[in-house]
Amino acid sequence: TGSTRPQRLLRAVQKNATQGDPQSVINAIDHFCRHKEWAMNVGDEKGSILDSVVSEVNPSTALELGTYCGYSTVRIARLLPPGSQLITLEFNPAYAAVAKQVIGWAGLQDKVQLVEGPSGDLIPQMKDLFGVQSFDFVFLDHWKDRYLPDAKLLEECSLLRKGSVLLADNVICPGTPEYLEYIRNSPRYESRYFKSHLEYTKVEDGLEKSVFLG
């Protein structure tokens, strides 16, 4: 029984990042993934696009689907205004355990609610569990075949309001063709593609930003 990649990533954070300094946590993970072991964090190039969208939206309530090791959780939470909340869903308990420690190392635990379980079950419970009326911002980064059903579920549960922003990772690689087809052709969304690269590689990938029109 050796360590897992998420555990080695966490160890790199604890070794190279300063507690309470989110940027040093981001830098430590990017360095580990670029020079030691690739991992499926959104990364620095797409992360800068994520930062600009989060800053523009300035969300009071945000949802992340797919925590993994907490890299994008830290990127988003570090930009949130005081009093705002980020809810992040993770299916894999081992990933969630690492993410909790990464988020804690960054000192952002008070802004983040990490919930374990499948999005299809948890999204309908958001209002009851967290008193959320609607989400200003949603980052989709989980199973690529769940992007479309979960976007529809958010609509059906009235968890989106006029102006809510969905930002989807990996729309090219691994790819989310059904989601792109739906969201780009729906009269209820205004979408824009941000061309970039798969984290830590030269492979094309990108983010799709979609504004819900109500």
Ligand SMILES: O=C(NCCCOCn1ccc2cnccc21)c1cc(-c2ccc(F)cc2)cc(O)c1O
């Ligand atoms: O697969 C990826 N992410 C998803 C993880 C599981 O998420 C499961 N999951 C997390 C919450 C959650 C809630 N409900 C259901 C499932 C739920 C993912 C994969 C790649 C990638 C690209 C090229 C490769 F050669 C290999 C991998 C890159 C990425 O950026 C990704 O995000």
Ligand SMILES: [Mg+2]
């Ligand atoms: Mg991703």
